[in-house]
Amino acid sequence: MPDNWAFVLAAYGLAVVVLVMYWRFLVRREHELEDAGIVRQQLRQGSRDPAA
Amino acid sequence: MRRLLGFLTVLGLAAGLVMGFGVAPREATQGNVQRIMYLHVPSVWVAYLAFVVVLVASIVYLVRRSETADRLAHASAEVGVLFTGLTIATGSIWGKPTWGTWWTWDARLTSVSILFVMYLGYLLLRGMIEDRERGARFAAVLGIVTAFNIPLVHFSVLWWRTLHQPPSLMAPGPAPVPGIIKAALYVNFVAFTLLYGYFLTRRVRVLRLEAEAEA
Numbered sequence: 053m054p055d056n057w058a059f060v061l062a063a064y065g066l067a068v069v070v071l072v073m074y075w076r077f078l079v080r081r082e083h084e085l086e087d088a089g090i091v092r093q094q095l096r097q098g099s100r101d102p103a104a
Numbered sequence: 105m106r107r108l109l110g111f112l113t114v115l116g117l118a119a120g121l122v123m124g125f126g127v128a129p130r131e132a133t134q135g136n137v138q139r140i141m142y143l144h145v146p147s148v149w150v151a152y153l154a155f156v157v158v159l160v161a162s163i164v165y166l167v168r169r170s171e172t173a174d175r176l177a178h179a180s181a182e183v184g185v186l187f188t189g190l191t192i193a194t195g196s197i198w199g200k201p202t203w204g205t206w207w208t209w210d211a212r213l214t215s216v217s218i219l220f221v222m223y224l225g226y227l228l229l230r231g232m233i234e235d236r237e238r239g240a241r242f243a244a245v246l247g248i249v250t251a252f253n254i255p256l257v258h259f260s261v262l263w264w265r266t267l268h269q270p271p272s273l274m275a276p277g278p279a280p281v282p283g284i285i286k287a288a289l290y291v292n293f294v295a296f297t298l299l300y301g302y303f304l305t306r307r308v309r310v311l312r313l314e315a316e317a318e319a
Contacts, residue, residue, distance in 0.1 A: 063197040064140075066193055067147075071299070074303065080309050082306065
């Protein structure tokens with residue numbers, strides 16, 4: 053049977069693309085939420101301290 | 105801790121590639137296309153693992169109403185759907201040169217597709233219900249009911265006459281694969297399990313941050 057390397061490459065390539073995309077989605081979402089959390093915390097501190 | 109898990113995952117995946125492409129021999133009947141197995145089989149293993157975690161976390165949620173368990177079930181279902189999709193796609197790519205077709209309505213392929221659609225439905229259900237507590241409760245019930253499909257998928261190749269080969273591992277009786285192929289598979293199982301753990305911890309954290317943002 054021929055080796056069909058193109059199919060092997062397609063399977064591994066697809067897996068790399070999908071897994072990297074999911075990893076990037078998780079990292080970006082986490083950073084967005086962390087940044088939003090910092091802003092919320094600063095706003096809360098600002099509203100507690102009217103002199104600030 | 106998460107950095108260490110990430111490092112170990114990358115190390116495991118690299119070792120898996122070395123085992124799959126460097127150490128494991130060219131398979132006599134299928135040729136090198138059989139190397140897709142080192143990606144396809146660990147993917148379905150992670151899918152099974154993820155859905156068993158959904159089952160356990162769902163039971164824990166219904167008993168204790170623990171938000172951590174709910175988040176764990178949600179995150180694990182998402183990662184499970186990702187790996188089930190990967191299993192179907194890589195299986196289809198492997199099927200074309202070996203079976204001569206991208207797809208056939210055989211028992212294994214059909215049952216795994218049903219599993220995929222059911223957990224996709226589970227995720228949609230979670231997104232559709234606005235009341236968080238109610239959504240979590242419904243999802244937990246669905247997470248338990250849907251898990252009954254997992255043994256059906258795994259044993260479908262033994263219970264019905266199918267085009268799909270019998271289980272390479274976790275089969276009754278001696279494994280039908282030689283030692284070196286089994287070793288390459290085990291290394292990839294460990295690597296993919298680490299990858300599952302890494303994705304799961306990240307996704308759980310994202311869900312926690314989302315809940316804090318909504319509060």
